[in-house]
Every structure is written in C-alpha cells, then in structure tokens.
Amino acid sequence: NSTHQTQQLAPKPAEGLLGPSGNGQHNSDASIDLRKKEVLSALKNYFPNNPNAWAGFMGNIQGENSTFDFQKEEIANVKDKGYGLFQFTGEQQEKYFQYLLNTGIKDSPYAQVGYLHHIVYDANPTYEMGNTKRDRLRQNINIGSGYDISDSLVREYEQPDRMRQQQKTRRGLTGDWMGLLNVPAEQSKPTPRKPYNVYRNRYE
Numbered sequence: 001n002s003t004h005q006t007q008q009l010a011p012k013p014a015e016g017l018l019g020p021s022g023n024g025q026h027n028s029d030a031s032i033d034l035r036k037k038e039v040l041s042a043l044k045n046y047f048p049n050n051p052n053a054w055a056g057f058m059g060n061i062q063g064e065n066s067t068f069d070f071q072k073e074e075i076a077n078v079k080d081k082g083y084g085l086f087q088f089t090g091e092q093q094e095k096y097f098q099y100l101l102n103t104g105i106k107d108s109p110y111a112q113v114g115y116l117h118h119i120v121y122d123a124n125p126t127y128e129m130g131n132t133k134r135d136r137l138r139q140n141i142n143i144g145s146g147y148d149i150s151d152s153l154v155r156e157y158e159q160p161d162r163m164r165q166q167q168k169t170r171r172g173l174t175g176d177w178m179g180l181l182n183v184p185a186e187q188s189k190p191t192p193r194k195p196y197n198v199y200r201n202r203y204e
Contacts, residue, residue: 027067027069032066032067035067035069035109036058036068038068038109039058039061039068039070039085039109039113040054040058041109042109042110042112042113042114043057043058043113045110046113046114046117047117047141050141051146051181051182051183052145052146052148052149052183053141053146053149054177054181055150055174055177055178055180055181055183056146056147056148056149056150056153057113057149057153058173058174058177059146059150059170059171059174059175059177060086060150060153060158060170060173060174061085061086062170062173063166063169063173064082064085064086064087064158065084065086068085068109070084070085070107070108070109070112071083071107072084072085072087074087084096084107085109086158088112092127095126095127096112096115096126096127098126099115099118099126099127116157119134120134120137120138120141121138133155133156134156136152136156137152137153137156137157140152146175146177146178146183147174147175149174150167150173150174151167151171154166154167154170
C-alpha cells in the first residue's frame with residue numbers, strides 16, 4: 001500500500017557522532033551547549049526578529065530532548081519511538097522523512113525546525129495537524145509571548161501525556177530562555193485568558 005511504499009522510500013537517519021540515542025560519551029556540557037547554539041541559529045533563520053518564538057521553541061525542545069541532539073531516539077521500551085529535537089512519532093515521523101525525500105534536504109537541526117515551519121505556514125503541508133490547531137499555533141507564534149507559544153506547542157502540536165504537568169515544566173524552561181535571550185519583561189508575560197481545559201481542548 002502507499003504507506004508501506006513511503007516507509008521504504010523515506011531515508012533512514014544516519015547515526016551521527018552521538019548515535020541515535022544521544023546518550024553517548026560526547027554528551028558533555030560543551031557538546032550540548034554547541035547543539036543549543038545550532039538549534040537557536042535554525043530558529044532565528046526560520047523565525048527572524050521573534051525572540052518570543054525562539055524562547056518558546058527552545059523551552060519546548062529542551063522539555064522533549066534535553067541533549068538537543070537532532071538524532072536522538074527515544075530510549076523507552078516502546079514500539080513507536082520518538083526521534084529528533086521534537087521527538088517525532090508515528091505519522092509525524094514518517095511525514096518528516098518524506099519531507100526530506102521530497103526536498104532533498106539532509107536531516108539536521110535546520111531540517112527539523114524547517115519542517116515544523118513548513119507544517120505551520122506552508123500551503124498543503126506534508127503533515128496535516130488540522131486547520132484549527134494550525135491557525136492557533138501560527139497566531140501564537142506570530143503575536144504571542146514566549147509562554148503563549150510554549151503553551152500552544154504543547155496543546156496544538158505535541159499533545160504529550162500528562163499535558164498539564166508538561167505544560168508547566170515547559171513554561172518554566174521557556175522562562176529560563178526568556179532570561180537568557182534578554183526578552184523584554186513586558187513581552188514575556190503570558191497573555192491573560194480564561195483557563196484552558198486540556199481534556200475538552202478549549203478555553204472555559
């Protein structure tokens with residue numbers, strides 16, 4: 001079937017310096033700092049003049065993959081293992097490698113950030129996250145605070161287990177990045193809004 005053909009055609013990630021797990025001997029603080037700079041550079045390329053987006057994305061990536069290794073594969077004993085900065089799984093992972101095949105781009109931090117930009121902003125994206133979720137995430141990236149962007153990535157895109165706990169953790173990490181990136185205080189405050197019900201996927 002077509003799904004099987006896609007899986008055959010999609011390029012498999014090559015093992016890099018750290019290997020697929022990202023838990024090798026090269027995960028020193030200096031190595032992680034270097035990878036952080038590479039990811040931040042990719043974010044600045046795809047989201048220019050938007051430090052709120054940089055902070056929101058960096059906080060969420062750190063929540064997903066604290067080593068910032070773009071080839072990291074989930075260690076948990078599960079069939080559908082997450083991969084990369086955003087720990088792509090299932091259809092998202094399959095569509096990411098199809099995106100690489102379609103564009104001729106090699107797997108990298110730039111490719112993974114570019115893929116997310118592609119599915120949020122491009123017409124007819126490789127992966128469909130749904131128009132409502134896509135519109136919410138795009139609006140928050142365009143005009144929201146770092147916290148708004150962090151929350152929206154969790155709700156509209158990542159949708160992890162224990163969503164409230166993950167949202168709180170990633171907000172904290174986003175706040176740290178706000179400080180590191182010197183985002184003005186008036187820009188770093190969450191936009192006031194009604195409480196969000198994660199079970200009903202709506203604001204109450």
